[in-house]
Amino acid sequence: MSVDLLEPQIRELFTTLDHAGELDPAEGASVATGEAGREELGTRVRIALRIADGRVQAVRYRAYGCPHTLATCEWLARTLEGRRPDALEIGNPLDWARQLDVPAAKLGRLLVVEDALQAALTRS
């Protein structure tokens, strides 16, 4: 399989990964971090949300996993920024898979992404 065979949206997200990184707690009012998965099981994701003035000001993630996992993290980061954490309508991994054309075999990986995000939101 070549990267050329990926759906264009996944390819663009995977090759960019602009939101990969950390959030410095000192810069924001509060940073909530959630983590899920294990490398030996194929996927590990950490997501950090900086919340200020009632909105998600910044999202950063670190991820080990397949291209669809990394692309989904990047897509979520872009989607979440600017929204109110109590009014997030981010859907669930099935919705994400449909939106991003993630194959059914990869749904388990998206569940790990969801777990990391939920853990971060719970701490926000």
Next chain:
Amino acid sequence: MTDGAPVYLDYAATSPADPRVAAAMAECLTQSGVFGNPASHHQYGRLARARVEHARGQVAALIGAAASQLVWTSGATESNNLAILGTARAAAAAATGKPRHIVTARTEHKAVLDPCRRLEQEGCRVTYLTPDSQGLIDPAQVRAAIGTDTVLVSIMHANNEIGVLQDIEAIGGYCRQRGVPLHVDAAQSAGKAEIDLARWPVDLLSLTAHKLCGPKGVGALYVSPQRRAQLQPLIFGGGQERGLRSGTLAVHQIVGFGVACELCTQGRLAEAQRIEALRVRLWQGLGRIEGALLNGHPARRVPGILNVSFRGVEGESLLLGLPELALSTGSACNSDTDEPSYVLRALGRDTELAQSSLRFSLGRFSTEDEVDLAVSAVRREVGRLRAVAP
């Protein structure tokens, strides 16, 4: 390499046909060429038959066999199936109700493992040997596994994922001592490593053309004269190949296979040295990337295959982040699955390392520039993916 096309580093999956092979094949297709059915008794048939028999000699010469000992097939998968199913079913027919046992290895190609699993459903017992951490089967393991009911040992020569070469001569020696036939899948080693069936105690050996710059869709099974009567065919029809493999012979593919083998016979040593030097250069570059681990024995291997795990990097992401390279995470026949390599797991690699591997396979048209580009691209992508990892 075509301008703008990815660098091809997947010769273990398949190789481009040598232009000399393609030219010989083209002579066997059209009305002005040798298009006849080799089974026909008219002039067209006789001409085709002569080409087929010439090719049989070319293929046999590559492995130190007699031409009469080869059966044409569609490739190594069919050859493996014929060898394994054909031997086990013939043994069952010869002694109804007697227990049957096969010895093979966990690191074999699916074209060996799946027929073995099929035979388990038919009541056959199969022992799957575990190699050492470098991928090698100790011949003593084979000797210990052979029992009074063993009807076949099947051990591959070169592993398709990691490239290590098994000690077929020693394994075959033990098999001969016990009167058990040995089948060898030589799909990845023929034309690249020495195979001398005049000397080696091997009874059945599988070959394919497309791994040695021949065409896809054609292969052969070497059958020693002593074992011919103990092989049950899988395909019935016109009785071609002395009843062992019915079906009209694909003259153009067989002729291409013959030329490909002759080119290997003429140039194997020089080509092996050149490709091995490229592989060494590739590992010298990749091995300097932190966390890079060579999979398989460092020396006992075919010249062109290098399998490397990169700790902390997921293999599929690494592969897809290298659009300038055409390579695999493992066996091409298995690379659509989401599972870590069963070959690397059998070597004792943990799941993370087993799913972080890339197989680089070099061949006739590989160059130093391509190797250097590969090293540079892998270094870049490993760095990028590690930077985003937790």
